[in-house]
Amino acid sequence: MILTVTLNAALDVTYGVDDLRPHTTHRVRTVRTRAGGKGVNVSRVLNALGHDTVVTGFVGGATGQAIRAELAEAGLAAELTEIQAESRRTVAVVSAGDATLFSEPGPAVTEAEWATFLARFTALAGQADLVVLSGSLPPGLPAGVYRELLDIVAGRVPTVLDADGEALRQGVAGNPTAVKPNAAELRAVTGVADPAAAARKLIDGGASAVLASGGPAGLLAITAAGSWRARPPRRLAGNPTGAGDACVAALAAGLAQEHSWPQILREAVALSAAAVLHPLAGSFDLAAYQGFLPTIMVEIG
Numbered sequence: 394m395i396l397t398v399t400l401n402a403a404l405d406v407t408y409g410v411d412d413l414r415p416h417t418t419h420r421v422r423t424v425r426t427r428a429g430g431k432g433v434n435v436s437r438v439l440n441a442l443g444h445d446t447v448v449t450g451f452v453g454g455a456t457g458q459a460i461r462a463e464l465a466e467a468g469l470a471a472e473l474t475e476i477q478a479e480s481r482r483t484v485a486v487v488s489a490g491d492a493t494l495f496s497e498p499g500p501a502v503t504e505a506e507w508a509t510f511l512a513r514f515t516a517l518a519g520q521a522d523l524v525v526l527s528g529s530l531p532p533g534l535p536a537g538v539y540r541e542l543l544d545i546v547a548g549r550v551p552t553v554l555d556a557d558g559e560a561l562r563q564g565v566a567g568n569p570t571a572v573k574p575n576a577a578e579l580r581a582v583t584g585v586a587d588p589a590a591a592a593r594k595l596i597d598g599g600a601s602a603v604l605a606s607g608g609p610a611g612l613l614a615i616t617a618a619g620s621w622r623a624r625p626p627r628r629l630a631g632n633p634t635g636a637g638d639a640c641v642a643a644l645a646a647g648l649a650q651e652h653s654w655p656q657i658l659r660e661a662v663a664l665s666a667a668a669v670l671h672p673l674a675g676s677f678d679l680a681a682y683q684g685f686l687p688t689i690m691v692e693i694g
């Protein structure tokens with residue numbers, strides 16, 4: 394079972410508009426609502442690929458109920474901790490083949506709620522074959538919480554961390570098997586502009602491998618066994634929200650199945666590209682994924 398942690402779960406609203414122009418009124422053409430947050434999206438993709446997966450994290454209020462209901466409707470197993478404050482929403486506005494994301498900060502989590510979650514996480518992590526920690530932290534939780542969760546897993550099973558800023562910096566010291574920052578996050582957390590040099594800093598800090606995503610520039614894997622690079626099949630128009638989560642899903646699935654790094658990179662690039670072609674974060678175009686897979690070239694780099 395692959396356990397995904399979404400500490401700041403959301404109800405993701407996706408608006409389709411003709412043309413996004415700041416400071417003007419927009420008539421929304423399509424509205425889609427589903428449970429989100431990065432770990433939820435990772436589980437949704439894993440589930441679609443046929444992997445056994447469980448979502449954990451916090452939900453609260455009416456928005457939390459809507460998140461629970463949609464997860465159940467989607468057939469995703471969830472072990473969620475109820476909190477007093479209201480879960481957040483995000484709004485992705487999709488127009489002209491790209492997306493603009495508005496992400497609410499999320500609900501405050503109290504110390505008592507964190508303690509309840511920790512007990513649940515410890516039990517779930519004991520049954521998991523791999524643990525994914527993904528997304529922003531809700532207000533009230535210190536930046537060291539991913540490190541705390543990684544210390545509970547203590548290297549018993551592979552772990553994947555997708556975070557940014559201080560949560561990533563501190564999380565790396567918990568020795569995750571892999572981290573997946575994008576190029577901007579990597580630069581911000583290390584202060585180093587070159588992605589390969591910045592990734593090596595995270596390895597020196599405790600991560601075993603770094604997958605650095607650069608959007609159209611492709612994906613770079615820096616590991617103890619070597620470094621590889623793969624590019625997307627072509628420039629793709631669609632909804633890139635959630636493409637990073639599809640990449641994390643491929644990384645988690647590949648590690649769980651002990652695939653080689655070049656194979657993981659190929660799957661991650663194909664799955665992220667196929668996710669851009671699907672209108673909703675957390676889903677991907679299966680036919681496009683199968684079509685892209687044999688075309689992705691992996692270079693040593």
Ligand SMILES: O=P(O)(O)OC[C@H]1O[C@](O)(CO)[C@@H](O)[C@H]1O
Pocket residue numbers: 401403405429430431432434483496527528529530634635636637638674
């Ligand atoms: O936790 P955050 O970093 O704020 O990201 C959450 C958001 O990102 C997405 O997961 C896309 O990656 C959305 O579904 C949305 O919920």
